[in-house]
Amino acid sequence: MNLRPILLTPGPLTTRDATRRAMLQDWGSRDPAFIALTAELRERLLGVVGGAGTHVAVPLQGSGTFAVEATIATLVRRTDRLLVLANGAYGERMISIGARLGLDVQTLRWPEDAPVDPAAVEQALQADPGVTHVALVHCETTTGLLNPMAEVARIVARHGARLLLDAMASFGALPIDLATTPVTAVIASSNKCLEGTPGLGFALVETSVLAAAEGVCASLSLDLHAQWRGFEANGQWRFTPPVQVVAALVEALRQLEREGGPPARLARYSDNLDVLVQGMAQLGYRLYLAANLQAPIIATFRVPDNVGFVFDRFYDGLAERGFLIYPGKLTKAPSFRIGCIGALDRRDFERLLAAVAEVAAAAAGPG
Template sequence: MSDEPILLTPGPLTTHPDTRRAMLRDWGSRDPAFIALTAELRQRLLAVANGAGRHVAVPLQGSGTFIVEAAIATLVGPGQKLLVLVNGAYGERMVGIAQRMGREVVALRWPEDRAVEPARLAEALRADPAITHVALVHCETTTGILNPLAEIAAVVAAAGRHLLLDAMSSFGALEIDLTAVPVAAVLASSNKCLEGVPGIGFALVAREALAAAAGNSPSTSLDLHAQWRGFEKDGQWRFTPPVQVVAALVEALRRLEAAGGPKARRARYQENFDTLWAGMRRLGFELYLDEAVQAPIIATFRMPAHRKLAFRPFYEALAARGFLIYPGKLTQGESFRIGCIGAIGRGDFERLLVAVAEVLEPA
C-alpha cells in the first residue's frame, strides 16, 4: 500500500498519479498554449454530457458551491422565482444561496431517505405559475440518494420552466445526456467523479438561457454571463485562473475518455460500492438508504447500536490504517459516510474491510 492515505470521501478524492503529474508544469495564463488548454477543457466537459451545440461550458475558479451560487445569481433574474427540490443538505444550501442573492425562492422538501417525487413537483408547478426555475440535486451527497433526473426534467420541461441541475456527485459517472434530457444548466466541479483536484466549478448552460442572462448577476467575479463572453471573445479567463488545476482536470478528462467514459466509470464505482456494502453488512453495519435509491457514489452507514462505537475513535483508527472516511450529515442519528469514487478499485475496498474488522475486534 502507498504511504499516502486512501480518500474514501466524496471529493477531494484519491487521484491518479498522471493527474497529479500534470500539475508540475507552470503555465502563463495569457499564453496561447494555456488558451488552447482551456479550449480543450471546455470541449471535453461538453462531450461528457453530449452538450455540444445547444450548451456552452463555462468554468469558474472555486469549489462546487461557487458555481452553484454563480448559476443562481446569473440565471435566475430579479423578478423570477426559483423552486428548490430538497432532500438533503445541498438542496438546503441552494435555498440559502438564493436567499442571500436576493432571489425569490421556495422549497419543496422530502425526508433524507426519500427520492424527489415527480408527481408532487408537477402539482407544485401547476399551483404556482410564478415559478420560472427549478433546482435539483442529482445525487445528494448528504446520504448518497439518487434523484430521478429524467422524470424531473420531463415535468419541468412540460411546464415550460427551466431546470438547474446540481450534478456535483454524478457528473462523469452517472449518465447525463443533454440531447435527451432537457436541462438548462448542469453544475459540477473538478474534484469528484471526474477525478481531478479541487479548484474549478463549471456550468454547462443552454446558450439561449445564458445569452438572456446579461446583467442579472449582482456579483463581479461570479457572473457566468460575463465569464462566458470573456471566453468567447479571446479564450481567456477574466481573472487569474488556477492553471495547474486546469491542467490536472484536462488530464483527468483524457483519462476518463480513454477508460470508456461515464459508463465505464460508473461500472467501477458500482463494483466498489457492491464490495463495500457486502463486507459492511457481514460486519454488522446497516446502510441508511434503501438500495433502490442508492447511488454508487457515497454510502451512508448508521453507527451500530449494539456496539460501543463513536465516530471520532472509529475515524482515527481507520486513518491510522491509511483510510480516510467522512462524518455523517444526517439530521437525526449518528452515522458516517464512505465514498466509492476516485482512482481506487475493488482491492482498496477489500483492504478497507480488513481494517474495519480489525477496529471492531475490541469494540
C-alpha cells in the same frame, strides 16, 4: 499513516499519478498553450454529457458551491421565481443561496432518506405557474441518494420552466444526456467523479439562455455571462485561473475517455459499492438508505446499535491504516459515510474491509 492515504470521502478524492503529474508544470494564464488547454477543457466537459451545439461550458475558479451560486445569480432574475427541490444538505444550501441573493424562493422538501417525488413536482408547478426555474440535486451526497432527474426534467420542461441541475456528485459517472434530457444548466466540479483536483467549478448552460443573461448577476466575479463572453472573445479567463487545477482536470478528462467514458466509470464505482456494502453487512453495518435509492457515489451507514461503538476511535483506527472516511454526519440519524468514487477499485475496498474488521473491536469501548 501512509504518506498517500486513500480518500473515501465526497471529495477531495484519491487521484491518479498522471493527474498529479499534470500539476507539476507552470503555465502562463495568457499564454497560447494555456488558452488551448482551456479550450480543450471546455470542449471535453460538453462531450461528457452530449452538450455540444446546445450548451456552452463556463469554468469558474472555486469549489462547486461557487459554481452553484454563480449559476443561480446569473440565470435567475429578481422578477423570477425559483423552486428548490430539497431532500438533503445540498438542496438546503441552494435554498440559502437563493435567499442570500434576495430571490423569490419556493421550496418542496422530502425526508433525507426519500427521493424527490415527480408527482409532487408536477402538482406544485400546476398550482404555481409563476415558477420560472427549478433547482434539483441529482445525487444528494448527504446520504448518497439518487433523485429521479430525467423524470423531473421532463415535468419542468412541460411547464415551461428551466431546470438547474446540481450534478456535483454525478457528473462523469451517472447518466446525463443533454441531447435527450431538457436541462438548462448542469453544475459540477473538478474533484468528484471526474477525478480531478479541487479548485474549479463549472456550469454547462444553454447558449441562448446564457446569452440573454447579460447584466443579471450582481456579482463581478460570479457573473457566468461575463465569464463566458471573456472566453468567447479571446479564450482567456477574466481573473487569474487555477492553472495547475485546469491542467489536472484536462488530464483527468483524457483518462475518463480512455477508461470508456461515464458508463465504464459507473461500472467501476458500482462494483466498489457492491464490495463495500456486502462486506460492511457481514461486519454488522447497515446502509442508511434503501438499496434501490443508493447511488454508487457515497454510502451512508448507520452507527451500530452496540453502545460501545465510538466513532472517533473507529475513524482514527482506519486513518492509521491509511483510509480516510468522511467524519461529518449530515443525516439526522447517527451515521457515517464512506465514498465509493475516485481512482479506486474493488481491491482498495477489500483492503478497507480488512481494516474495518481490525479496528472494529478497538473502536468499541466504554460509552
